Amino acid sequence: GVEYGKLMEATRAQVKQHAKRPLIERTIRSIGYNTLLASPRKLRLLGYALKFYRKSGIRTIARGSGLLKLLPGQAELADKYLPQPSKNFFVAKNQIYPARGLRKAKVVMLAGCVMTLTHAKTLQASVRVLNRNGIEVHLPKQQGCCGALNAHSGEVESAIKMAKKNIDSFLSINPDAIVSASAGCGAAMKGYDGLLAEDAEYSSRASQVAELTKDIHELLIEYGFETPKNILNVTVTYQDPCHLMNVQRITNAPRTILKSIPGLKFVELSEPGICCGSAGTYSLTEREMSAQLGKRKATNVIATGANIVTTGNPGCAMQLDFALAEVAIENSSKRTTSVRYVVDLLDEAYGLE
Numbered sequence: 001g002v003e004y005g006k007l008m009e010a011t012r013a014q015v016k017q018h019a020k021r022p023l024i025e026r027t028i029r030s031i032g033y034n035t036l037l038a039s040p041r042k043l044r045l046l047g048y049a050l051k052f053y054r055k056s057g058i059r060t061i062a063r064g065s066g067l068l069k070l071l072p073g074q075a076e077l078a079d080k081y082l083p084q085p086s087k088n089f090f091v092a093k094n095q096i097y098p099a100r101g102l103r104k105a106k107v108v109m110l111a112g113c114v115m116t117l118t119h120a121k122t123l124q125a126s127v128r129v130l131n132r133n134g135i136e137v138h139l140p141k142q143q144g145c146c147g148a149l150n151a152h153s154g155e156v157e158s159a160i161k162m163a164k165k166n167i168d169s170f171l172s173i174n175p176d177a178i179v180s181a182s183a184g185c186g187a188a189m190k191g192y193d194g195l196l197a198e199d200a201e202y203s204s205r206a207s208q209v210a211e212l213t214k215d216i217h218e219l220l221i222e223y224g225f226e227t228p229k230n231i232l233n234v235t236v237t238y239q240d241p242c243h244l245m246n247v248q249r250i251t252n253a254p255r256t257i258l259k260s261i262p263g264l265k266f267v268e269l270s271e272p273g274i275c276c277g278s279a280g281t282y283s284l285t286e287r288e289m290s291a292q293l294g295k296r297k298a299t300n301v302i303a304t305g306a307n308i309v310t311t312g313n314p315g316c317a318m319q320l321d322f323a324l325a326e327v328a329i330e331n332s333s334k335r336t337t338s339v340r341y342v343v344d345l346l347d348e349a350y351g352l353e
Helices: 004-018 023-036 040-055 058-065 075-080 114-118 120-132 148-152 156-171 183-190 203-212 216-223 242-247 252-259 287-304 314-330 342-351
Strands: 095-097 105-109 135-139 177-180 213-215 235-238 308-311 338-341
Touching: 023 040, 040 058, 040 114, 058 075, 095 120, 105 120, 114 120, 114 314, 120 135, 120 216, 120 342, 148 156, 148 183, 156 203, 177 183, 177 203, 177 216, 183 203, 183 213, 183 242, 183 314, 203 213, 213 216, 216 252, 216 342, 235 252, 235 287, 252 342, 287 314, 308 314, 308 342, 314 338, 338 342
Parallel strands: 105 135, 105 177, 177 213, 235 308, 308 338
Antiparallel strands: 095 135
């Protein structure tokens, strides 16, 4: 079929080269893509600033005074969809988490960028689940953002720099696999071979990383995972992230894991092939269409009667969370569905033993 994602990335890269953007837009893009996403430390500083903005009352003042309407760019829109930061951020600092029992494999885990700030508990759960199933996990300090958001937005040069940084960091560990708990990040790293195909120094190693990269659900199925013994009395549905279903072609693994949990009632979601509307920065640049898709997905989730909707991607998780809240407000009803990752539920089931 047509590789639409690659065509869009190539087109956006051409637009960036030839189209003259307004100065404020160029400045915001440069800070976001080339400064913040390029540095885990600087991104964490932004995370702390956002925490302060939320808790100090500044956000309330900014909203009430109309200040956000006066700021350049999409400040008001960004504020509305500002994600809830994790209580404690997830930091890769050369930790080694040993396997429980006989070691099946040694893996490097991508911490990433957005997920370290918004879903730190899921990354911690991922480490525990892997350890529980005989996987030794390494978190090299020199890793960084996978480059997906940059590549999607036409910022190819910075995406290549990020890819090279991760390639050097990951291969220095000589892992059996490279694992990602984020569908978008996993898809990006599996595409490093294409991103660096013309680079004489890195093309071979990029192909090696692409071959070694596994989504966490994929890895658990390949190496085998222990079926939990304790019961979770919940009704659960699953939302397929586009980068997992359409790019990595992984649909059965997350469902197999969910269905293995005793007591868990699994209900399929209608229209599984419809995007939730997150799609990286699309949720900000095309907010109206993104909101329509989010509402459609949330309505389908509610129709299942599930207590929990699971997914495997931070953008999807945040989009679902917001869309479910919006639909509840529109319908003047109480929200009854929470958003979790598949690995969160597996970790919870293990933790009850």
